[in-house]
Amino acid sequence: MRTMRCADSGLLVELDGLREVQALYGALTRAAPEGVLDVVPAARTLLLHLEAGADIAEVERAVRETRPADSQPDDGGLLRVPVVYDGEDLA
Template sequence: MRIRAVGTSALMIEVEDPLAWFAALDAARTDGRIDVTDIVPGARTVLLDGVPSVAALTAALRDWPPPAAASVTGDRLDIPVIFDGPDLAQVAAHVGRSPEGVVADLTGTAFRVAFGGFAPGFAYLTGLPWSIPRLESPRPRVPAGSVALAAEYAGIYPTASPGGWQLVGRTDAVLFDIDRTPPALLTPGRTVRFVIA
């Protein structure tokens, strides 16, 4: 684990299993063993923000053993998807499957929310059975609700925006609502399944 200060009240730790560290640190925050305001997992990092004493927490973290693999939090969430994306055939050709086979693989996968980013409500879902290249040129506008694949991740665009991921379907699920607690539908550690709408 590598630990570095970010400004005067935050730490960034580089770890092998960010979700496991997120779960362990969140539990430590809940039971009062550490004092932090926010814990934000990333692809290979965890950000601890609102740290009263960066030096004290750095020293404490150096003595922590690596946590056990992350367990799933919350109930499984089924996302209804219409699989009619403009890149479905291209994805199928890339992985050597029929479009129907790709849909079967996607609906048969238990995805896990690894972290959020890019836009409020956008979650990076791990568990994709293949690696999918990004588009050579991003689209200037991807419709909200587009189910997309890139590299080892699946994701759903919460709002219309530019994007370079391959589009395989669409959903009406509301991914971000400021009046909901929490506002993001897809939170780190949660299991997500795509189901045919």
């Protein structure tokens, strides 16, 4: 795990791969460290958006001490999006 500060309101956590990202994301969304507003996952990173004035060093320490979740991420289930294909340009 490698961490990098992003300006004064963010912390980027670099991990080995998607599985590690999903595991840490699951743990952090269940119990986010104090000062974390949002956790944004990507393929190999997590971006933690912090409150103004949050102690970045304390958030970093808490992230490093967080035990990644063992469970698989929820696939979210089936999402149906109603669509209507019509219009003058379809002829």
